[in-house]
Amino acid sequence: MRRLRPRTAGILCACLVLLGAGVFAGARWTQGWKGSVTLLANWSGEERDQFEENVIDPFERKYRIDVVYQGSSALSQVLAADMVAGNPPDVAVLPGPGELLAYALDGRLQPLDGLFDAGHYDRIWAPEVAVPGREGRSTYWLPVKTGLKSMVWYSGERPTVESAADPERWCLGMESGATSGWPGTDWVEDILLQQAGPQIYEKWANGGLEWTHPAVRKAWTTWGELVGAGRDHAVRALTTGYGEDCAGRSLEHQGSFRAGHWRAAGGDYVHSSEILSDTGPDAGAWEVSGDLAILLNPTEEARQLIRHLAGTGAALPDHSANESAAPDSAQDATQKEIGDILRGRQRETRCWDASDTMPRAMRDAFHQAVLRFLVEPASLEARLKELQKLSVEQSLPVCSRD
Secondary structure (H helix, E strand, O other), X not given: OOOOOHHHHHHHHHHHHHHHHHHHHHHHHHOOOOEEXXXXXXXXXXXXXXXXXXXXXXXXXXXOEEEEEEEOOOHHHHHHHHHHHOOOOOEEEEEOOHHHHHHHXXXXXXXXXXXXXXXXXXXXXXXXXXXXXXXXXXXXXEEEEEEEOOEEEEOOOOOOOOHHHOHHHEOOOOEOHHXXXXXXXXXXXXXXXXXXXXXXXXXXXXOOOOOOOHHHHHHHHHHHHHHOOOOHHHHHHHHOEOXXXXXXXXXXXXXXXHHHHHHHOOOEEEEHHHOOOOOOOOOOOEEEEEEEEEEOOOOHHHHHHHHHHHOOOOOOOOEOOOOOOOOOOOOOHHHHHHHXXXXXXXXXXXXXXXXXXXXXHHHHHHHHHHHHHHHOHHHHHHHHHHHHHHOOOOOOOOEOOO
């Protein structure tokens, strides 16, 4: 039997894939499907499975609109390349508003006015933005899911400032592919928030406070002392995945996405301000994060998907920021508490993860700086000066005012 050459086989496989996709699409059209929408996000594994099962599948069944999902861990790079090629997805979901603000000001985002009620969201989640060349102010992104930070997970005895001062107690993992270093930026941001307060934090996040300011420098040195920067334990964190299983034997500074992991091990959390030294009078604010949906091609199918994502009936993979959304009956007491904080029901100040509010180049440099600081803490001054050169002033609502 004559064997196909590799190139011939590859072409045949590609044709079969396209043929299969065409047959599948044809079958859907004969069943009354009304169109399709492309969606780019970074969810994978269990998180993607939950999103597809609880959000995409019900949407497709209800509206007969096919959702073509593309997942990528290099989300920013993929979207930027699609933009340059002139072939962006209809809808994309990115973490944090910093990168989205740049796209909005460049006229690349479509306004979401009329697609959902922004009044159901705190100003930090769905702000109005003035775009050059367009009248008035509009909302350009929608929070699809949100996460709570400023959390220190533990099992056994509740940690204190004294007991948390041992660097060996901390579970550290900085490796996360193209975004390695973000767990370290979370630390620096959170310490600044607890020591200097929300006003200083917001000013710094928006580029209005220099990186060499004493309050910023103090946050870095506090973190370095806490985790033992320059020591073997901290250096190993550079090649340790952020999701390392450390429940039951360490302390971990991570967000609410780790709640299930720690609760399964019998663990709980305290606010980070309880284990930090030199906290200020405004300590206790929560750092938060979120995945935000944007509209790039205003087709009716894409607009319908935005409406669906904003609806209280969409069972999202994590907490909704919609203040009118009811708590998930399947959530335990800890999860409901987290949801109440995120939606402002406990009237506590929440501040965006600062690096997610920064322009992409600034954020990426921040990630790299924490990795270098862990290896060589004595180089801090040089790192801070490098970051200051990239700093850009902007005006985003970073902290709530509950």
